Amino acid sequence: MTQIGIAGIAGRMGKLLAEEVAAAGCTLTGGTGRGDDPRALFEKSEVVIDFTHAHSAPAHAALAAELGRGLVLGSSGLSAAEEAAVAEAATRAPIVYAANFATGVNLVIAIAEKLAAALPGAQYDAEIVEMHHRQKVDAPSGTAIAMGRAVARGRGTTLEEAGRESGRDGHTGARGTGTIGFAALRGGQVVGEHTLLFAAGSEHIALTHRSFDRRAYATGAVRAAQWLKGRPPGLYSMNDVLGLG
Numbered sequence: 001m002t003q004i005g006i007a008g009i010a011g012r013m014g015k016l017l018a019e020e021v022a023a024a025g026c027t028l029t030g031g032t033g034r035g036d037d038p039r040a041l042f043e044k045s046e047v048v049i050d051f052t053h054a055h056s057a058p059a060h061a062a063l064a065a066e067l068g069r070g071l072v073l074g075s076s077g078l079s080a081a082e083e084a085a086v087a088e089a090a091t092r093a094p095i096v097y098a099a100n101f102a103t104g105v106n107l108v109i110a111i112a113e114k115l116a117a118a119l120p121g122a123q124y125d126a127e128i129v130e131m132h133h134r135q136k137v138d139a140p141s142g143t144a145i146a147m148g149r150a151v152a153r154g155r156g157t158t159l160e161e162a163g164r165e166s167g168r169d170g171h172t173g174a175r176g177t178g179t180i181g182f183a184a185l186r187g188g189q190v191v192g193e194h195t196l197l198f199a200a201g202s203e204h205i206a207l208t209h210r211s212f213d214r215r216a217y218a219t220g221a222v223r224a225a226q227w228l229k230g231r232p233p234g235l236y237s238m239n240d241v242l243g244l245g
């Protein structure tokens, strides 16, 4: 029975996570909100699940490392420096960090990498379109960036080297060859929609994933917390949890 704490327990995800911890037969040790000191939560938990804000991730990861606790990190929009801090903490604590905890999205990302490896980047323009609820504060979504990284990996490069095109407006010039495009839509209460498009002169391939219920993320995160208990330090992904390699 895993002892699980929830950072951001009053949030959209936090409330559902509390329900899912109980449904999985785990023990809920407590939760924090903005302004609370998270140390006590980490002390009494085996694993803390953090769906709060990107800026909280380094401090939570450092506490996990100091106290030898597991961390399941779901916040999106981390800067390169925040991701580096999480990676450093993961040399001393087991951390699962995933852009999206829904099983189906992770399968789509795995397929995206395979498709990108088979489709020449000079002919098939990769464009990622995502839509989320009006309250979302970061763009493009973490999932869209993970899809872009998968496309780049499939092409034997990195997203940084391939180049990102986003926020096109005005006289943008022609699309760059081999770059990866992002478009973010915001509105209403959309839980999460992602489409990866490979567009060539004579054909289009589109992979779409739609989440209708945040519970898909919450059950995945609790599953990750149970999987993480007792693991050695390391930065794990949802692929590791799902056994996707």
Ligand SMILES: NC(=O)C1=CN([C@@H]2O[C@H](COP(=O)(O)OP(=O)(O)OC[C@H]3O[C@@H](n4cnc5c(N)ncnc54)[C@H](OP(=O)(O)O)[C@@H]3O)[C@@H](O)[C@H]2O)C=CC1
Pocket (backbone or CB within 6 Å): 007, 008, 009, 010, 011, 012, 013, 014, 032, 033, 034, 035, 036, 051, 052, 053, 054, 056, 073, 074, 075, 076, 077, 098, 099, 100, 101, 102, 217
């Ligand atoms: N990886 C995945 O599968 C998913 C990731 N997400 C990501 O999770 C994050 C949260 O999403 P969502 O639940 O919709 O957002 P919400 O804004 O509904 O919830 C976040 C909660 O965390 C609180 N909070 C902020 N900072 C801290 C802190 N340092 N310690 C404790 N609590 C804090 C907020 O308080 P306050 O309201 O006072 O700011 C709020 O209650 C986002 O980054 C989102 O992109 C969301 C869904 C799935």
Ligand SMILES: O=C(O)C1=N[C@H](C(=O)O)C[C@H](O)C1
Pocket (backbone or CB within 6 Å): 076, 077, 099, 100, 132, 136, 140, 141, 142, 143, 144, 191, 192, 193
């Ligand atoms: O903020 C959200 O809601 C979501 N955020 C994650 C992301 O940025 O990809 C996951 C999911 O799309 C919902």
